[in-house]
Amino acid sequence: MKTGSMDECILVCVYYGPNGERLIRRGGKIAKMLNCPLYVLTVDRQPEDEWDIEKSHYISAWKKIADELGAEEFIVKYNEKRPVAKVITEVAKQKNVTQIVLGQTAQSRWEEITKGSIVNLLLHDISFVDLHIVSVSRELNVQEGFYETGVRAYLKEGPEGFRLCFNHTHLDKYEGIFYKEVGTDFNNGIFKFLLDNETIEVRVVDDYVKDINDRVN
Incomplete structure (x- = not known):
């Protein structure tokens, strides 16, 4: 548990896919630099018992990375029907988050980020939080259409x-x-x-x- 700067708090938001590790490590670097708490959040519309093996693998890997980086908590919101931005806002307020790390990608539900809708909603709902939009390219090796489901x-x-x-x-x-x-x-x-x-x-x-x-x- 970090006991440094309590004026800052980092929240990394990841969604099922290949870029989560990069985002978590980016958030970890910021938290280490500021010596402040780090949280990792993922939101999913499905209940946990409906997850496929590939999704469970990603979550397991992310949890290990978060532990390695000394994260305070790895938060998973299962069976979540609310808009992603609302969930992020709720967690940010609960944890007194000051900086949020998001991935700019055209992948899956996070494609809204590219259009700016999630960013605009977050800026409106939690104007006191700084947003880090990390450019992450879609993974080349397991692109949809070239490889079967893992x-x-x-x-x-x-x-x-x-x-x-x-x-x-x-x-x-x-x-x-x-x-x-x-x-x-x-x-x-x-x-x-x-x-x-x-x-x-x-x-x-x-x-x-x-x-x-x-x-x-």
Whole structure:
């Protein structure tokens, strides 16, 4: 728990997708610089028990990163029917937030940010808060249309590298999400996993990752 500047408080708002880690780390840097509390918020319209495996993976990874950065709390608003801006405003007031970090992206429900609607609503409802709009590009490697929906998978180490498998065993080396390329009969695609609180992507070719250190750019 941070005990530094109580005049400042950072809230990072993330939504299910590949850019959450970057936003959390940006907010963490600001909080560290100001030596002040850090909160992370994600809002979702679905109940927790309806989340798919990919979404749960993102939340788990974000929680670990938030813990690593010393966040006061990772806040998840499940089954939320109110507008996102209203929820952010409510949390900001409850936590005495002075600075909010948002991602400027055309992805999913957060596309409103690009149009400025969420920003304008926040500026109107919580004029005392500074907004940091972080430009985040849409992830190239798992763009919609190029890869299928991610599924939980594992990498098992062997003589030819790491073999992709979908059944968990005690021999598994890594657990993550596999994105299969559209239009291929074999398991070719991207395997994404968390390593030392960092999201790593490696390429899978015919069921194998030849070198775990050969990261996707």
